[in-house]
Amino acid sequence: MNHLSLSELCCLFCCPPCPSRIASKLAFLPPEPTYTLICDESGSHWTLHLSERADWQYSAREKDAIECFMTRTSRGNRIACMFVRCSPNARYTLLFSHGNAVDLGQMSSFYIGLGSRINCNVFSYDYSGYGASSGKPSEKNLYADVDAAWHALRTSLNDSTWAEFISKGLVRIRPSAITASHCSKLVCVCLKYGLGVCKLLPNRTTWYGIRPENVIIYGQSIGTVPSVDLASRYESAAVVLHSPLTSGMRVAFPDTKKTYCFDAFPNDVADEAPVTSPVLVIHGTEDEVIDFSHGLALYERCQRPVEPLWVEGAGHNDVELYGQYLERLKQFVAHEIVNL
Helix, strand or coil: CCCCCHHHHHHHCCCCCCHHHHHHHHCCCCCCCCEEEEECCCCCCEEEEECHHHCCCCCHHHHCCEEEEEEECCCCCEEEEEEECCCCCCCEEEEEECCCCCCHHHHHHHHHHHHHHHCEEEEEECCCCCCCCCCCCCHHHHHHHHHHHHHHHHCCCCHHHHHHHHHCCCCCCCHHHCCHHHHHHHHHHHHHCCCCHHHHCCCCCCCCCCCHHHEEEEEEHHHHHHHHHHHHHCCCCEEEEECCCCCHHHHHCCCCCCCCCCCCCCCCCCCCCCCCCCEEEEEECCCCCCCHHHHHHHHHHCCCECCCEEECCCCCCCHHHCHHHHHHHHHHHHHHHHHC
C-alpha cells in the first residue's frame, strides 16, 4: 500500500479525499449484534440478553452486576450504554471506548474481569451502528457518541426519567428531542434551585453522577480517537490509550509523515486543546494492525505522560493476555493516579 499510484489513491479515498469515507472503508467493522436490550412496560428498566456469540464467561450472578440503558446523542442517534459494577468500594470508573470490531455483548465478560482485578467499575457504550445503537458508524458520530456517554455517566437520566421531569413542569422539551447535554443542564438547574433531583425521581435506576476526578478515560484501538477528543475537552482522573493510532492515514499508509486536511481520525494529545490529565500509553511491539510507532509517537507528545507499557512480542488483539498488562494497570490505578 505504500507505493500506490496517485490514481489508485484517489480511487481508494473517493476523489476528492473525504475523511468520513476513508473512515467507513477502513475503520468500522461492526459485528452482527451479540446482545439485545429489552425495555419493560414502564420504560425505565432495560434487560440485557446475550447471544452465544457474546461468549459470556461468568454466572448469572455476575450478570446481575450489569446495568444497561439507552441515551441519545447530539446527532440524534440512540446509543446503548452499559455500567458494570465490579467493586463496591471502587474509587474510579473506567469510561471505556472499545475497538472497531466488537460490541458491548462481546466485551461484557472482559469488563467484569478487568474491573474486578484493578478495583474499578466500568462504563462503556456502543458506537452508532454497533450492537443495539441506532444510526451508522462515522467519525462525526464517534465524537457525538463519546460525548453522550460522558454526560450519561455524569448524570445518566434516560428518556422515561425526562418524561417525569416534563410531567412535573420542570422542562418543556419533548422526550424524543433529548440529548445527553440536556440532562446535565437540568441537573444543574435542580441543584441551583435546591429541587433535589434524587427526591424528585426516587424510582429511576440509572443515576450515577460520577465526578470527573473519579473517571479514567480508557480507549482501545479506534476507541483512543474519541477518548483523546473527550480528554481534550474535559478534565478526568487519567487517560489510558491502549494500542492507539495517530491518524487514519498513518495506519493505512505508514510512510505518511504529515497530517493532511482530509485525514481521518487525527489523534493528537498535544493539539490546540491538549490533554492535560495523566496519560498511560500501552502498545504491543509487534502490533500488526497499528504499528508500535503510533503508541511511541503519542507517548512522546503527551504533556503528562506516565511510564508507558510496551508489551514485548504482543500484537494488536492480545496485549491484555500478557501478565504485565494487569500489573501495570493495578499500579497506575492504586498508586500513581492519586499521587500525580
